[in-house]
Amino acid sequence: ELKEVSNQPQFFWLRDFKNFTVDESLTFEEKMDVFLRDPVFMELYSEDIVRDESGKVLSSRTRLSMDNVEPDDVKSQVDALLAQRKVGESQPANKGQSDWLFFTFEGRYYIWEFYSVSPGELTLSTVLGVVAVTSIGTLFIPHWSAFFFVGPLISILYIDLLGVLQFAGIKINAVSYISLVMSIGLMIDFLVHVLLRYYESTEKTREAKVKDMLRTIGASILIGGISTFLGVIPLAFCSSEIFNTIFVTFMGLVTLGIG
Known part of the structure; x- marks a missing residue:
């Protein structure tokens, strides 16, 4: 039983067929012919039953209402899917079958399936993204110690960005999923430019290297971040949740990246 379905289907051809009075000497196919010749049942079930030329039922359907699934509760939807x-x-009809003969289908299952797999997929994408940018950044920054800056800092920035989305009330959905994965590649840009310029500086002390970095690449990074921020400001006035999610994500990553 499905606890998500509290009532029997309003219209179910097999239930009505069993209650339909017909000559018991007839075969099943002949009974179906008589059943579907009834104008009421023909109107109700003509599109729900597929038969071959001999009258054998090839497939059929009925409509269920999952009325115990909360429309705003992702956990309830994932539980219903599972x-x-x-x-x-x-x-029994599905035993040993690669393609099930008995199943339910609803267009919202695609969204519910996304909800069920997105935590694991987002975690995997995040780990692979951080490892990838850390490895590539270490190759291009001319000092081995860059590894100990790139990996931890990009992880901190990513966690901070998750906090920004949580603070803004944005949940994990298709748009925020893509935005989060994309943000790893965008935030590493700020970090790598700063580190690269620091290690390339010809100054002798660490303090002097930092000042040299801020005088040169620091201004360019600040201008780039501000221009990106100004470019997404119009999205803040959109009524679309999609554009609003993109705006919050870019606002967060630019602010964190510059900071």
């Missing part, structure tokens, strides 16, 4: 899948797996 529960209906478990019911399908337990059906």
